[in-house]
Amino acid sequence: MAERESFTVTTELLSYEDALASYDPVMGLEVHVELGTKTKMFCGCSTELKQDANSQTCPTCLGLPGALPVVNEIGVESAIKIGLALNCEIAEWCRFARKNYFYPDMPKNFQTSQYDEPIAFNGYLDVQLEDGEIFRVEIERAHMEEDTGKSTHVGGATGRIHGASHSLLDYNRAGIPLIEIVTKPIEGAGERAPEVAKAYVAELREVIKALGVSEARMDKGQMRCDVNLSLRPNGTKEFGTRSETKNVNSLRSVERAARFEIQRHAAVLKDGGKIVQETRHFHEEDGSTTSGRIKDNAEDYRYFPEPDLVPVAPAREWVEELRAGLPEMPRVRRNRLREEWGVSEFDMQSILNAGAVDSIVATVEAGAPSDQARKWWMGELARNANESGKSLEELDITPAQVARVCELVASGDLNDKLARQVIDGVLKGEGTPDEVVDKRGLKVVSDDGALTTAVQEAIAGNAAIADKIRGGKVAAVGALVGAVMKATRGQADAARVKELILKELGVEG
Numbered sequence: 001m002a003e004r005e006s007f008t009v010t011t012e013l014l015s016y017e018d019a020l021a022s023y024d025p026v027m028g029l030e031v032h033v034e035l036g037t038k039t040k041m042f043c044g045c046s047t048e049l050k051q052d053a054n055s056q057t058c059p060t061c062l063g064l065p066g067a068l069p070v071v072n073e074i075g076v077e078s079a080i081k082i083g084l085a086l087n088c089e090i091a092e093w094c095r096f097a098r099k100n101y102f103y104p105d106m107p108k109n110f111q112t113s114q115y116d117e118p119i120a121f122n123g124y125l126d127v128q129l130e131d132g133e134i135f136r137v138e139i140e141r142a143h144m145e146e147d148t149g150k151s152t153h154v155g156g157a158t159g160r161i162h163g164a165s166h167s168l169l170d171y172n173r174a175g176i177p178l179i180e181i182v183t184k185p186i187e188g189a190g191e192r193a194p195e196v197a198k199a200y201v202a203e204l205r206e207v208i209k210a211l212g213v214s215e216a217r218m219d220k221g222q223m224r225c226d227v228n229l230s231l232r233p234n235g236t237k238e239f240g241t242r243s244e245t246k247n248v249n250s251l252r253s254v255e256r257a258a259r260f261e262i263q264r265h266a267a268v269l270k271d272g273g274k275i276v277q278e279t280r281h282f283h284e285e286d287g288s289t290t291s292g293r294i295k296d297n298a299e300d301y302r303y304f305p306e307p308d309l310v311p312v313a314p315a316r317e318w319v320e321e322l323r324a325g326l327p328e329m330p331r332v333r334r335n336r337l338r339e340e341w342g343v344s345e346f347d348m349q350s351i352l353n354a355g356a357v358d359s360i361v362a363t364v365e366a367g368a369p370s371d372q373a374r375k376w377w378m379g380e381l382a383r384n385a386n387e388s389g390k391s392l393e394e395l396d397i398t399p400a401q402v403a404r405v406c407e408l409v410a411s412g413d414l415n416d417k418l419a420r421q422v423i424d425g426v427l428k429g430e431g432t433p434d435e436v437v438d439k440r441g442l443k444v445v446s447d448d449g450a451l452t453t454a455v456q457e458a459i460a461g462n463a464a465i466a467d468k469i470r471g472g473k474v475a476a477v478g479a480l481v482g483a484v485m486k487a488t489r490g491q492a493d494a495a496r497v498k499e500l501i502l503k504e505l506g507v508e509g
Contacts, residue, residue: 012267016191016259019231019266025193026239027186027258028228029137031204033179034147034221035078036214040175041146042069042112042309047177053170061175063108068308071096075177076119076312077322078213079144082179083120084323085207086139093313094119096144096306105149107171113145113180115303119312125207127199128331129192132345137200138184149174160281179213185239193229193262198255201225202352205251206330218249219391225254227282229261231269240265241275245289248282256287264289337361341370354382359392362399368406376402380420384427397426404433417490418442442491458483459501469505477501 040047043060059067083090097115123139150173155165181204189196205223208216216223225248230240243265245257265275279292328336334357338348351357356377363373377392381402385392405422408414414422414437425436436442458480459466468476480501 013260013263014266014270016263019262020191022234023231023240023262023266023269024187024234024236025189025258025262026230026232026242027183027189027193027197028242029183029186029197029200029254030226030228031181031201031223032147032225033082033181033208033214033216033223035075035177035179036212036222037072037074037078037177039072041072041075041144041177043067043175045175049172051172053168054172056172057174061107062171069112069306071309071312072177075144076314078177078211079119079142079179080314080319080322081211081213081326082181082208083123083142084319084326085211085329086120086123086125086142086181088120088123088139088142090314090319091117091119091121091312092316093117093311095311096309097303098306099145100302103148104167104169105151105171105174107149107174111145111148112306112309114143118143119314125200125203126331127196127203128349129195129199130349135189135192135196135199137186137196140182140184142179142181145178145180147173147176147178194255194258197227197258198251201254202251203330206352210327210330210333212327218251221249224249227254227257227261229258229265230275231262231265240269241277243275243278243280243289244295245280245282246292250284253282253284253287257282257289260287260289341374343374351378354378355392356382359399359402363402363406366400366403368403369410372406372409373399373402376405376419376423380423384423395427396429397423401426401433408433408437413437414442415490459505466505469502474502 035041037047039045040061043058045056045058045061048056060069080090094114094117096112097117098110099113099115100110102109118141120142121140123142125137125139126134127137128134149169149171151161152168152170153159153161153164153166154168156163161167183200186193186196186200201223205216205218208214208223214222218224227245227248228242229245230242232238232240243261245261248254248257261280268275276291277295279295280289281292282289334348334352337357338345341348343351351360351374354377356374359377359381360370360373363377364370381392381395381397385395388395402423405414405419408422409416409419421440421442422433422436425431425440426433430436430439462480462483465476465479469480477498481498
């Protein structure tokens with residue numbers, strides 16, 4: 001045990017720059033995608049997880065004797081769509097295998113998966129980095145399998161099994177369809193390896209969402225990434241010993257996990273230590289990883305063909321039909337939208353990073369000009385999402401409601417200040433934009449009678465400024481406009497106020 005600790009634990013990290021000066025990182029990314037099917041992969045149980053523990057189970061997904069599985073057709077179709085979108089070859093014939101291991105959350109004591117005969121293989125995904133560079137990530141395989149149950153460890157301080165007094169098992173999740181997408185070794189990324197990892201998972205998530213086969217919500221466990229990383233001395237070809245950071249569940253965390261492991265590996269190697277092949281846990285609070293379990297040698301899962309399931313042999317006509325029905329891929333769509341909206345690649349990347357593309361598109365489809373849709377989603381709404389710790393999609397406002405706010409501003413019924421108050425009201429559940437306007441009394445005051453009174457009062461209260469304007473310093477009118485806006489609680493039509501002030505003072509604008 002003492003030897004293991006010396007190999008796997010280091011209190012200091014090598015600086016990132018020093019690590020890359022001596023070592024070349026090689027990555028492998030394994031992404032699990034939970035499919036959005038209504039039933040599980042091999043039985044008719046519901047995939048709805050918000051139910052009482054162990055209520056969504058049956059003899060098949062519990063592995064009871066005599067129960068026989070049946071393949072979910074939509075699961076197979078989804079796997080083919082994913083493979084096609086990732087430029088993979090689709091197998092003419094493949095089959096399931098039993099992956100044998102013993103763990104409490106695997107009720108059958110084996111996982112029905114695919115081994116050496118995956119449904120999709122030999123593909124690639126081009127990803128765009130922040131500076132616009134395109135990096136190709138090659139795909140080894142995409143295969144079908146089922147998820148495990150859920151273990152809840154009770155009584156410990158960390159929520160992990162170590163130190164827990166007991167564990168609770170919920171098998172509702174056992175059997176939910178998964179697609180595991182495995183990259184080939186990612187080489188040549190150098191110092192940008194963490195950025196490449198993040199960009200790849202981000203692009204893959206967009207592809208999955210575009211296909212409609214999963215919501216791909218990483219925060220809900222619908223998509224999770226295992227980050228495999230090793231270092232080799234610069235100028236060499238042989239791979240180093242890898243670590244596998246398991247179940248990383250956000251884009252930022254994927255990048256941080258890769259960066260941390262580069263620095264940790266480099267520190268161990270610089271000190272003359274050895275990297276142990278192991279799984280590791282990622283810690284969101286500080287971006288570190290800690291040792292999970294040793295994998296000194298390749299684990300023997302004793303794979304063998306699943307005897308209770310027939311091989312899957314998708315007809316070529318079906319595959320081509322699915323290929324023809326694929327939606328516009330995200331990168332192609334983004335380039336098209338960027339040209340239509342007239343924005344730079346940097347701005348488009350910012351929109352993508354904020355997760356605002358779909359919301360802006362839906363707002364434009366609801367009738368808003370694209371520049372106004374971008375303005376509100378990337379401004380006021382992004383700020384609100386950031387402060388509340390939510391994604392833009394989780395905010396309690398719809399694209400149609402944002403489009404209505406844009407319409408009210410365009411018509412002159414609202415100005416930007418009032419529009420922000422309307423959005424605040426909608427987010428707080430006060431109703432539609434029109435209902436918030438009525439309840440809060442937020443409509444722009446454009447009646448000349450009411451505005452003239454406010455203008456006259458502002459002139460009377462700021463005689464020195466009025467004299468400057470009469471003397472030719474028309475730019476000073478801004479101070480009087482501000483006074484009127486303050487008196488009307490920001491509800492005056494500023495352009496009309498300026499016109500009335502100059503008229504009252506006998507000055508041409």
